[in-house]
Structures are given as C-alpha cells and as structure tokens.
Amino acid sequence: MPVDIPKTMRALVENDAETGVTVASVPVPTPHAGDILVKVAYAGQNPTDWKHAAYLSRAGDILGCDFSGFVVAAPEGSGLAVGDRVAGAVHGGKFKDRGSYAEFLRVPAHLVWRVPNGVGLPEAAALGVALGTSIQALVQSQGVALPADGEGAPDRGWYFIYGGSTGVGLVAIALAKVLGYRVATVASPRNFDLVRSYGADDVFDYAAGADAVVAHVREVTGGVALGLDTISDAASQAISARVFGDAGGQLNLTLVPDAAAAALRPDVRLVPKLMYTYMTDEPFTISPRAAPPVTVPVIPGDREFYAGALKRYPDLLARGIRPPPVVLRGGLDDVPAGFEDMKNGKVSGERYVYKL
Ligand SMILES: NC(=O)c1ccc[n+]([C@@H]2O[C@H](COP(=O)([O-])OP(=O)(O)OC[C@H]3O[C@@H](n4cnc5c(N)ncnc54)[C@H](OP(=O)(O)O)[C@@H]3O)[C@@H](O)[C@H]2O)c1
Numbered sequence: 318m319p320v321d322i323p324k325t326m327r328a329l330v331e332n333d334a335e336t337g338v339t340v341a342s343v344p345v346p347t348p349h350a351g352d353i354l355v356k357v358a359y360a361g362q363n364p365t366d367w368k369h370a371a372y373l374s375r376a377g378d379i380l381g382c383d384f385s386g387f388v389v390a391a392p393e394g395s396g397l398a399v400g401d402r403v404a405g406a407v408h409g410g411k412f413k414d415r416g417s418y419a420e421f422l423r424v425p426a427h428l429v430w431r432v433p434n435g436v437g438l439p440e441a442a443a444l445g446v447a448l449g450t451s452i453q454a455l456v457q458s459q460g461v462a463l464p465a466d467g468e469g470a471p472d473r474g475w476y477f478i479y480g481g482s483t484g485v486g487l488v489a490i491a492l493a494k495v496l497g498y499r500v501a502t503v504a505s506p507r508n509f510d511l512v513r514s515y516g517a518d519d520v521f522d523y524a525a526g527a528d529a530v531v532a533h534v535r536e537v538t539g540g541v542a543l544g545l546d547t548i549s550d551a552a553s554q555a556i557s558a559r560v561f562g563d564a565g566g567q568l569n570l571t572l573v574p575d576a577a578a579a580a581l582r583p584d585v586r587l588v589p590k591l592m593y594t595y596m597t598d599e600p601f602t603i604s605p606r607a608a609p610p611v612t613v614p615v616i617p618g619d620r621e622f623y624a625g626a627l628k629r630y631p632d633l634l635a636r637g638i639r640p641p642p643v644v645l646r647g648g649l650d651d652v653p654a655g656f657e658d659m660k661n662g663k664v665s666g667e668r669y670v671y672k673l
Pocket residue numbers: 363364365446447450479480481482483484485486503504505506508523547548553570571572590591592593659664665666667
C-alpha cells in the first residue's frame with residue numbers, strides 16, 4: 318500500500334559548534350537511482366556519531382549511522398517492497414540527505430538487510446556498524462570465509478580481541494565463534510560475564526597492566542596469529558601486538574596504527590579499516606574541522622562484498638550473532654545527552670538506541 322511521504326521531517330543536524338547538534342526540520346531525502354526510502358523506526362548510537370558532531374560534520378549534515386525501519390519507497394527490481402522491515406548503516410554526519418537520526422533516510426537497496434520475524438527492530442538498529450566492522454576485519458581483511466549456509470566451521474585455534482565489551486568487541490566475539498575460533502579477550506571485570514555470554518573462552522582484566530595481560534594471554538593461547546583491537550589506542554595496540562606468537566600475523570584496528578606499536582613487532586601487520594568504504598561508490602574526505610582533509614579512495618569490491626555479507630545476516634543471527642545489549646534512551650531530542658555519556662566513557666557493554 319503506498320505511504321504518504323511528507324516533504325519535511327525532524328532530524329538531528331550539525332550546527333557547527335563544539336558537539337553542537339540541533340533537532341531541526343529538514344527536507345525528506347529524495348531517493349537516488351537504486352535507493353530505497355526508509356521510515357526510520359530506531360537509530361542506534363556509535364562513537365563515530367559524537368566524534369562527527371564534535372570534529373567532522375558541517376552545518377546541516379544529518380548525524381547517525383545505524384538504523385532499522387520500514388521501506389516506504391522501493392525501486393522496481395530491488396527485491397524490496399513497501400512495508401518490509403530492514404536495517405543497516407549509512408555514513409552519518411557526512412551528508413545533508415542521509416543519516417539515521419532522522420524520520421526518513423535514503424540508502425541503496427542492496428545495502429540493507431531484511432530483519433527476520435523474531436528479531437526486534439531496536440536490536441536490529443544496534444547491529445549495523447558493529448557487525449559490518451567485525452565482518453570487514455575477521456572475514457574480508459583476514460581472508461576467512463563465512464561458513465556456507467547449513468555448514469559448521471573448522472576449529473581455527475585462538476583469536477585475540479582487545480576490548481571485548483565494546484559494541485564492536487561483543488559482536489566480533491560472536492562472529493569469531495561462528496568462524497570457528499576460540500576467543501581470548503580483555504575487558505573490565507564488571508563485563509566478564511557479558512563477554513563470556515557472547516562466546517569468549519578466556520577474559521582478563523585490561524587494568525591488570527600491560528605485562529600481566531600479555532603474560533596471561535600468551536600463556537592461555539600460546540601466542541595468537543590473528544586479532545582485532547577495538548580500542549586501537551597506543552597502549553592497546555602495543556599489548557595486542559605482544560600477544561602474537563613467534564610467527565607474527567595480522568592485527569586489525571578500528572583506528573589508525575601507532576608507530577611505536579608497529580615498531581615493537583614488525584612481524585605483526587597492523588591493518589586499519591574504515592567501514593565507511595562499504596557504503597560509498599565515490600572517494601570521500603575525512604575532514605576534521607581543524608586539520609587538512611584526508612581523502613579515502615573507493616576500495617574496489619568493498620560495496621559488493623558488503624552487499625553479499627548483508628544477505629547472510631539472517632543466517633548469522635540464527636547462528637548466535639546478536640547485537641550488544643540494547644538500552645532504549647528515548648527519542649531524537651535525547652540523542653545529545655547520549656553523545657555526552659559516550660564521550661565521557663559512561664556507555665559500557667551496551668548500545669544506546671533511540672525510537673524515532
Ligand atoms: N574503523 C571503523 O570503521 C570503526 C567502526 C566502528 C567503531 N570504530 C571505533 O572503534 C572504537 C570502538 O567502538 P565501539 O562502538 O565498539 O565502542 P563502545 O561500545 O562505545 O565502547 C565502550 C566500551 O569500551 C570499553 N573500553 C574503554 N576503554 C577501554 C580500554 N582501554 N580497554 C578495553 N576496553 C575499553 C569499555 O569497557 P569497560 O566499561 O568494561 O571498561 C566500554 O564497554 C571507537 O573508537 C570507534 O570510533 C571504528
């Protein structure tokens with residue numbers, strides 16, 4: 318049944334002040350060729366949202382990446398229809414006609430996943446960036462295939478995740494288990510049970526100090542060959558590099574490599590990835606307002622890889638992958654307070670989700 322689409326909508330937009338965001342009335346986006354229009358039901362919060370608001374977005378850009386909602390317009394041949402439940406992630410904080418803290422968003426039809434019956438829309442809205450980032454690291458970058466439909470995975474030995482209680486960390490633990498790994502991770506003791514419930518086989522307190530963490534993880538695992546550092550600061554990269562075995566290997570990062578960590582273990586490749594490369598078919602700039610812009614090129618095949626992975630999401634959920642614990646935090650007007658909480662380290666082992 319056709320849906321009445323208004324001309325304007327409420328959205329959280331950048332106002333160019335430090336962490337300055339405002340709920341404003343803006344035009345409902347016009348879908349481009351191949352896009353669907355989604356009536357956003359829920360938007361999930363990621364650290365990149367407040368970072369965009371504070372350092373990167375320009376006046377009028379719509380904030381927010383993760384979303385779930387209902388299709389209200391779909392092109393012929395997209396395989397989607399009005400009323401379908403979908404979820405995904407867009408490059409929020411970068412464009413004036415895209416972003417999940419908005420009543421409507423446009424997104425290419427092949428860059429969403431269908432939310433199966435039995436999966437709630439709030440939970441679906443908490444998965445976008447966390448699962449996309451995990452797949453980019455553990456599957457695409459580290460060259461390990463998702464198990465085929467209906468098949469199990471071989472025992473792949475130990476995998477190390479620094480920061481198991483982060484949103485990315487929890488989902489990455491669950492993905493690592495689906496891929497057949499035993500997982501060693503670090504988190505605060507208050508989150509030990511949580512990371513174990515996502516599948517971690519071993520967890521250690523990161524506050525015990527670098528030497529204690531390294532000794533423990535090396536003793537348990539015998540030294541890993543693959544890992545993901547979800548924190549990716551200088552200290553976490555140094556610790557993560559040191560838990561690798563004598564043959565070295567690959568450590569994926571969510572932020573930029575640290576030169577001192579790279580020098581510590583030249584046999585451990587530090588590989589940063591940016592999930593935004595999954596969402597674009599043109600180069601884009603990361604432009605801190607106070608520094609020269611960095612251009613990120615199109616990575617051939619990234620969008621296609623991501624589109625293929627999205628088709629597997631219902632199966633991955635059936636195999637036990639789930640989003641971080643969801644905390645419903647109100648509506649659009651409540652997002653700025655959520656940004657402050659996240660910025661101040663008050664979001665631990667959970668995802669804030671807002672009802673649009
Ligand atoms: N490159 C990309 O495409 C990409 C994609 C997603 C995320 N990221 C980046 O990756 C980082 C993680 O994102 P996220 O959404 O997963 O984070 P998040 O869920 O907001 O992280 C919160 C968690 O971080 C933990 N934490 C804080 N400092 C820690 C430390 N030194 N060691 C271990 N754990 C620590 C806290 O654990 P406790 O409370 O237990 O201490 C808390 O549970 C952010 O910087 C984000 O911007 C990058």
